[in-house]
Amino acid sequence: MKVAVDETITSNSGGWESHGWFYISVRIAMFLWVALLNLITISSTWARVIDVMDSESGSRLFGFIGAGATLGQLFGSLFATGMAWVGPYLLLVSALLLEFAAQSSVGINKDVSQHPEELSPLRKADNDHISESDGKSEMALQASSPRTSTSKVKPQIWVILEGLQLILSSTYLLQVALFLWLSALVSSFFYFQKVTVIASTVTSPVGRRKLFAQINSFIAVFILGGQLTLTGHILTIAGVTAAICSAPLVGFVNLIALSVWPSWIAVAISETLRKVVIYVVTRPGRELLFTVVTQDEKYKAKVCIDVIVQRLGDATAAGMYKLLSGSLNGSASTTSLYALPVCFIWLATAFLLGRRQQQLAKLRSSQRSETSSR
Template identity: 30%
Template sequence: MLKKFVNVKDEEVGSVLLSFVYFFTLMCGYAILKPLRDEMATAGGVKNVAWVFTATFVVMLVVVPVFSALVARWPRQRVIPLVYRFFLLNLLGFFVVMKLGGVPREQLARVFFVWVSVYNLFVVSIFWSFMADLFESEQGRRLFGFIAGGGTVGLLVGPFLVKHLAEPLGATNLMLITAVLLEVSARCVRRLSHRAVVVRPREAAAEAPVGGGVFDGLRLLFSSPLLLGLGLQILLYASTSTFLYNQQAHIVASVASGSDARTAAFANIDFWVQALTLVLQTLVAGRLMARFGLGLALAVAPLVTAIGSFWLAMVPSMLVLIAFKSLRGATHYSLERPAREVLFTSVDREAKYKSKGFIDTVVYRGSDSVSSWLYTGLDKLGMSTSALSLATIPLAGLWLAVSLWLARLARKPEPSAPALASPVDAARRPAA
């Protein structure tokens, strides 16, 4: 049955389905937390998006080195479940505090908002690091689109559960569902570590600690053209996302009056993004990357962003916004994101778990923070909505150029960096 939708081999089916369930549980859990976070933010007065992004960025600067230290000393099948269960304990702590009360609503809302923002980026980054470590590049081209579909299904199921269970059970009690899903995610890691079928030889070193120092991931980032390009790509994606997020807020506020109408408008946009994404992930992404390579998959999202920004500048309407956001979100999550994760299959394990974590979290949220303050400044200077949309086009153009360059670079073997290679990877190299 699965072969009708994705180009999967018999020996890969179990691992692919487990990976699908793993990503589903992560994103479904996040989708349950997101409405609770947004409601608390509204009630608690969390309105300054730039401040939130900056606070998240600062927290990431602390969290990423800690994770690097853990993977340097312990194997992945131990570290990843440990991290998920740490977040699970955090979540239970928030649950108890919310039930008992006593903490000012505004303070709790701010802390919870930042925590959810850190949680979402971090657990997803770890997921894709794990996938890049389990599967070869050729497998990733065929399978990552479908595996990413697990997350999309989770993002559709989560809001459905909230809609039907929030009132009878209480919104705060839904946090316990996320806690259970996190435990399932941790167990999926264990199962995949023991039974994953990969093309690369299964060696004991593959389950050993990554090794190296805490900050070697950052040094590797600046010594590798591929990693630098991936960092620049995520920076440009995040910048255009922040500009578009603010544009969306302006347009929705201008056409939708009242909290209920605005909520419905945002929900409509999110629904079409996820629905179109799921179709592309399950039916198109794997076959497209396997047949045409990574270049096309990486190029579609920035191209849609440039064209859509121009369209939105000319016609700043709700219909255009929904069409633009749906196409951009769908092409990013179904094509560009899986293709970018395929690129990480070609780097060594230290870069997968350390440099990738830095790029996906610190660089991403740092770009959000800077872009938010820049947008706020331009808006206060009186720049029109159309002008701000046009300002996104050069960023999208640079994003497109970097993406195409990365696709060409991926065809060449990544040069090794012996001075920075982990002891594990060095041990795996054959003697000269």
């Protein structure tokens, strides 16, 4: 999505001053809408998956679930490679695919609503634990779970405010938010660096579209193979801490690589390494962080973290990159070095967060065992 927007802006940026405010407003509004819709959809889908899994089952199965998204990326990249000459009209194809995804989500919701009583064993164990702790399991489930909720639907802005309140009241969720903010900051910084390098080496807009699509297609093959064969083993053996710590290490190496060798080949290699590590290891590990929180936090706080915090990270990175590029006279190779200290903070946050998640997972497991033995 970022690539498509960037290519369009790069190819037509010289003519923006000839268009009116309505044209510019529509382009900006469309980008914001698609970006937020993409984040909310992915976050909500993962929240539903996490709601029926614990840390152990998620370690084994999250790779297979993520493979579905990778197949979509592979199809989209191959299609864009062959149809790059169509240009902006590719958005019509994207709109049709979004409608197909929306209709698929209706089927998921219908299946859930028709069988609200068929809770998974994990959900039943959680319900029993809630009942033992405060005697209000039904009220808690109705307030937090979309499966059993019969109360009046609250406005979305109120749900967002509740999510923010949950984040601020939990040190664990604050750590998760900090981890994702740093992740978005470094990833966006790398993205701006990547686009700058490609723009200086490939002058044709169609050539840039084809190059990005070919790189994404190549990467998707490795990601798909890794998700189907390696993700479960890595998460089960290495654990959550190693999984989420791998991304800061790769980010550190990539920023150095682009500063030393600013070329499209370095971009291709760095992008391959970054995305394979993120989608095969780090992203499933990041979703495991939410298997140890309450249902309210899964459905409300998680969406706020995935959407608001990530957008704040992107905005921060954009401001920093523009400021640094201006002060350094547009030197792309030097600009990337200023993000290296952020990688160290990101790594320390990931290590502490992973250890905390393992402690909470063991605590929940022991609580379930006690509940089952009663």
